[in-house]
Amino acid sequence: MTTSPILQTTGLSKNFGGVRALHNVSFDLRPGELLGVIGPNGSGKTTLVNLITRFVKPSSGTVTFKGKKISHLPPYKIVRLGIARTFQMVKPFYHLPAYKNMIIPLYSPRMKQLAGGKYGDRDAVALDLLEEVGFERDAHVAYKAAGALPQGYLKRLELAKAIALQPDLFILDELFSGLSLAEVASIVPIIEKLRMAGKAIIMIEHRLKELFRIADRIIVMNYGEKIADGSAAEVMESEAVKRAYLGAEDE
């Protein structure tokens, strides 16, 4: 490939006290690429996301986004540059209607930058975005309190909040976990559409089958280290991966 990477990490490491959560992880990602990150529980996948988005400060290593070093910036500035993430544990505002949960991302200074200083009618935009991720408008799901929605909708809400920020890089942390096959099948086209639009996407997943179907490339993590990087087929052939997954993966 000839395009320059949109995201580049070099030697990212993080120690929590004595725990080596992440060790010397380097990779890069091109625009329009969908990168899957897999690995057993506790292998450092979420930590990797937290270091890129700077929710957690790296012990060492750098992150470069669109050619600019970002690993010293506070998280809110990183978001403004165009990286949006979802959280593994979704924590919506349970007492608010789903569409009101969209107001905070729509209030983002990033929206103001992109729209040339104007916000527009946030409620209307919120409803449109939710419809895009599968909140049926006729059924008025978007008006229900987030606390009353099933997990499938909460995950879609989480995705819609990321889409609202119109980022160039999405980082989706276990978006599919806890969802039924049908629910996953309904979200996959949304993700493919984002990729078609040229967005770079990192997906952390335990649902390997679904991930392999859409990912261009897979990184495998184990004990905080990157143990394989390549196409799904290549990665699953690797000896290190087989060893990591033997016993660890029995789902």
Next chain:
Amino acid sequence: MKKRKERIDRGIKVRSSDIFALLSWREMLYLGAPRILPVVVCLVLPLVLGPYWQKVLLSVAVVALLAISWDILAQTGMVSLGQALFFGVGAYCAGAMNHYWNLSPFLTLPLATIMGAVICTLLLLPVLRLRGIYFSMVTLIIPLILVRVIEATKIFGGTEGLSGMTPLPSKWIELYLVLAVLLCVLFGFRRIMDSDYGLVLKGINDNDRSVINAGINIYWFKAQSLFFAGAIGSFSGAFMTHVYMFVGMPVFALDYSILPIAAAVVGGPGTLAGATLGAFILVPLSEALRGFGGLRIVFYGVFLVIFIVVLPEGIFHYIQRKYHQIERWVGVEK
């Protein structure tokens, strides 16, 4: 058979939630009453009360303002134990401007409101990053430090304080000024907290992670909330300086920190209206208990406990629920 309480919106609430409410007087009244009632109360009370209770009404308004200020901060995730800081800084700003520069109260009040807000925001800016109880402790300590600073350096009259302030022209101006400010602050900030901007502030309290994740600098928003709370608190302090015609170290007393919190908690936090209602109940109650002498604080405490035990959600939430919903017991299947 097990039972649970079912809550249903009153028919009139449903009917009056769209534009057709404008077609019927009954529904207009239903919508308007909660807004008109406080205005009427504030207009009429000064006229029907005797001179003693008029003074009490001033305290009620001041505590209500401090409680609203506390509630705004609390809704932004900052639990202040030091409303006396806002009150005291405002009081000294107004006092100093009046004493040294002879400015009229109509200038010192707005100036002290803004100066106080700036000073309080700057004082607390370094600790905005502290969470929960750590922030609270700092707010508790700063007023105590300021008292010692004034005592030791003898600025602003030291332990004597500054006296001989210009009073407001008449007690009627005093009463209606503070009540008008209270109503504006109450309705104005209720509106603000209900807006998208308010949603961001409340989001910081609920789940700051998701606010940061929207690219929003939460410290900038917390600072704004602090500024609002500081302005409201400083106004109340500045106002009292001109009522007492004196400003001194007692303005940093613990009472000004504790009473507003009690009012907000008893009245129902998170609504501003609850904080106001709480002040209208607790301050007169405290006055009415004066007859008990030393036992006053005991009875007062007992009342507080009763309120909190019987209506843990707060009085305002309770009234609001009764106003909008009917309740009935229904059997639960299984």
